[in-house]
Amino acid sequence: MEEKRRHQRTEINEPAYVSAGGSVMRCTVRNISPEGAAIDVDNPAFVPAQFRLVMASDSSTRDCTVIWIREKRVGLAFAAPATARSPG
Structure with a gap:
């Protein structure tokens, strides 16, 4: 598969939240770069x-x-x- 990213991603395993329209969902950031990231969620249908x-x-x-x-x-x-x- 051809690599399309301009920046190398850094592997991490950090908790975070998907926040939209007043609702919040837990997720885990698996990798991150200046331009994007990959997260794991329990149910992607709700993202x-x-x-x-x-x-x-x-x-x-x-x-x-x-x-x-x-x-x-x-x-x-x-x-x-x-x-x-x-x-504050």
């Missing part, structure tokens, strides 16, 4: 086409678009650089 990914470790957020789904893994493209939540 909207566009959502905000919130990292549990530091509450940083990324606006995402779903690119592909394979079983319980979802491939994402980021819309913009990460934004950190301001304290």
